[in-house]
Amino acid sequence: MSLDEVFLSLQHAIDRLVRRLRRGATPPRTERRFLVIQVDGLSRAVLEHALAARRMPFLRRLLERHRYQLQPMVVGLPTSTPAFQLAAMYGVRPDIPGFHYYHRGWRMDIHFPRRGHAALVEAEQAAGRCGILSGGSAYGCVFTGGAENNFFSLAMLTQPTGRGVACALSAFVVLVWAVAKSVGQTLVELARAMLRLAAHPMASSRGWRWLTIKIGMSVWVRNLFTLAVSRDLYAGSPAVYVNYLDYDVAAHAFGPRSGPALRALRHVDGAIRQLWRVARRVPGHRYDIYIIADHGQASCTPYRDLTEGQRLERWIFDTLLDASRAGTPQARPQSGLAGGMRARRREVTGLFQHFLNYLEEDFLRRSDPEAHQQDGVRVIAAGPNAFLYVLDVTAPLDADALEHRFPGLAEALARSRGVGFVLARSANGPLCFWRGKRYHLRESDPGPFAGRADAALVVRAIADLMMMPSAGDLVIYGIDAPTGHVSFIPERGAHAGPSPEEMHTFIVHPAEVSLPSPIRHPIQLYDHFIRYQQLSEERHDVPGGVQAAESIGATAYDGPKP
Ligand SMILES: [Zn+2]
Numbered sequence: 001m002s003l004d005e006v007f008l009s010l011q012h013a014i015d016r017l018v019r020r021l022r023r024g025a026t027p028p029r030t031e032r033r034f035l036v037i038q039v040d041g042l043s044r045a046v047l048e049h050a051l052a053a054r055r056m057p058f059l060r061r062l063l064e065r066h067r068y069q070l071q072p073m074v075v076g077l078p079t080s081t082p083a084f085q086l087a088a089m090y091g092v093r094p095d096i097p098g099f100h101y102y103h104r105g106w107r108m109d110i111h112f113p114r115r116g117h118a119a120l121v122e123a124e125q126a127a128g129r130c131g132i133l134s135g136g137s138a139y140g141c142v143f144t145g146g147a148e149n150n151f152f153s154l155a156m157l158t159q160p161t162g163r164g165v166a167c168a169l170s171a172f173v174v175l176v177w178a179v180a181k182s183v184g185q186t187l188v189e190l191a192r193a194m195l196r197l198a199a200h201p202m203a204s205s206r207g208w209r210w211l212t213i214k215i216g217m218s219v220w221v222r223n224l225f226t227l228a229v230s231r232d233l234y235a236g237s238p239a240v241y242v243n244y245l246d247y248d249v250a251a252h253a254f255g256p257r258s259g260p261a262l263r264a265l266r267h268v269d270g271a272i273r274q275l276w277r278v279a280r281r282v283p284g285h286r287y288d289i290y291i292i293a294d295h296g297q298a299s300c301t302p303y304r305d306l307t308e309g310q311r312l313e314r315w316i317f318d319t320l321l322d323a324s325r326a327g328t329p330q331a332r333p334q335s336g337l338a339g340g341m342r343a344r345r346r347e348v349t350g351l352f353q354h355f356l357n358y359l360e361e362d363f364l365r366r367s368d369p370e371a372h373q374q375d376g377v378r379v380i381a382a383g384p385n386a387f388l389y390v391l392d393v394t395a396p397l398d399a400d401a402l403e404h405r406f407p408g409l410a411e412a413l414a415r416s417r418g419v420g421f422v423l424a425r426s427a428n429g430p431l432c433f434w435r436g437k438r439y440h441l442r443e444s445d446p447g448p449f450a451g452r453a454d455a456a457l458v459v460r461a462i463a464d465l466m467m468m469p470s471a472g473d474l475v476i477y478g479i480d481a482p483t484g485h486v487s488f489i490p491e492r493g494a495h496a497g498p499s500p501e502e503m504h505t506f507i508v509h510p511a512e513v514s515l516p517s518p519i520r521h522p523i524q525l526y527d528h529f530i531r532y533q534q535l536s537e538e539r540h541d542v543p544g545g546v547q548a549a550e551s552i553g554a555t556a557y558d559g560p561k562p
Contacts, residue, residue: 030424036241041248043296043501056271067511071427073519077461077503079295082142088146091526097471098382102374132529135240185219230278258308297493313372313379381488385496387472397473399424420480430466463504
């Protein structure tokens with residue numbers, strides 16, 4: 001028995017005591033529950049490489065010996081966590097064109113690392129929807145999915161009843177162990193860094209920054225998540241969604257197939273093993289475990305490396321837009337409108353997500369916003385994608401209206417260095433400017449994407465993207481630039497675009513569970529996972545509910561099998 005397990009069983013014993021204090025029963029055996037383990041940023045191609053190279057030995061064992069299956073999944077555009085999670089958690093078509101964009105209605109930027117922005121978007125777009133995590137837990141996610149517990153809930157610590165204290169104590173046991181373990185692993189990482197420094201005294205500041213990130217993300221956050229989820233599994237939480245960010249962060253910094261990124265996968269594999277073992281120890285809770293990825297990453301070159309430090313969001317103004325009309329830059333349109341709309345109860349997640357995202361933003365990216373505004377035009381660089389907005393209109397302009405204001409802009413952009421293609425709207429669907437040529441995209445005539453086996457899916461995803469009111473009047477991609485993929489922010493791995501590595505991911509699931517097939521958009525996951533909520537309600541309302549509960553899988557699934 002590992003020390004993790006000792007602490008978890010101690011915590012489990014306290015939880016049983018809590019139940020006795022309440023004189024309540026253990027959760028009913030018939031209740032089916034799910035655990036989603038998201039490996040942020042892992043494409044199917046890199047997963048297959050990692051499995052073959054035995055970088056994820058436990059996941060490989062699940063597939064080979066424990067009747068788990070790998071199903072391909074296509075995630076739609078943008079290939080970005082917030083868009084994926086909103087669709088999967090609430091079953092809505094998101095209006096989230098990227099990780100950083102402009103909201104025309106609120107006249108402000110939405111940038112997910114900023115505090116409260118995720119809660120604003122969730123409150124607006126998921127209003128009235130039942131989330132797949134109602135009554136459950138979410139860790140490291142952009143949105144709550146309706147989860148009650150978004151980390152160690154504060155309410156639990158502010159109600160000093162006998163039960164409350166025991167609950168807090170239970171959480172505390174896990175917390176203390178997570179801290180002790182993380183301190184230990186931090187010391188190991190520091191000792192290793194010291195040895196490396198002794199060997200290479202010229203170690204760059206990048207090495208030290210990466211060490212901080214690695215300790216923050218890979219040691220503290222991962223340990224805390226794994227133990228908190230273990231605790232939820234013992235307690236029988238109805239729905240748990242945990243997002244491990246280790247791989248995504250490493251892949252952004254060093255590339256999707258780099259050594260640090262593949263090493264991060266091994267750590268995540270260890271976390272999957274631990275959670276699977278915990279689920280096996282409580283077969284009565286009947287957890288179905290899913291391992292999924294929200295998007296992949298494309299290996300890329302930073303735009304500034306191609307352009308002697310030039311930034312796209314400046315260069316457009318300096319070179320392409322009418323220089324004679326250039327005035328002084330206007331203030332960023334951050335208004336106080338947002339203030340009243342904040343969903344207070346989601347503050348805890350907001351805070352925590354804020355911390356996670358800032359770890360990434362502060363260490364890997366410049367902290368100044370990648371946006372520039374001049375003469376009523378705002379350009380935002382969000383990753384391998386950038387948006388151009390004309391600010392004096394409330395609805396997106398189509399290509400003709402834009403051509404009228406800025407003749408030749410889209411073609412010139414599409415021909416410029418570091419740009420793969422530029423998207424615009426028309427009355428008959430999306431337009432794509434590719435190497436200076438204009439294509440009308442149709443599923444039957446996918447223009448520059450014709451060479452791809454999944455061309456129809458790409459066209460559909462682009463059509464979805466350009467239907468989003470918040471997508472720029474022009475959407476500029478560095479993906480498929482003539483010199484290879486390019487990101488407009490400083491990173492070696494990027495996502496948001498339609499390259500196969502970004503769009504094609506996977507879902508690993510127990511063979512007994514049948515999923516919609518093929519999965520071409522994360523919205524299909526909602527239909528699957530919301531069944532757990534609906535069935536649990538039916539069971540409590542209707543005497544025949546127990547039979548209905550068996551209909552998630554093709555056949556009844558009786559808990560994890562040995
Ligand atoms: Zn990412």
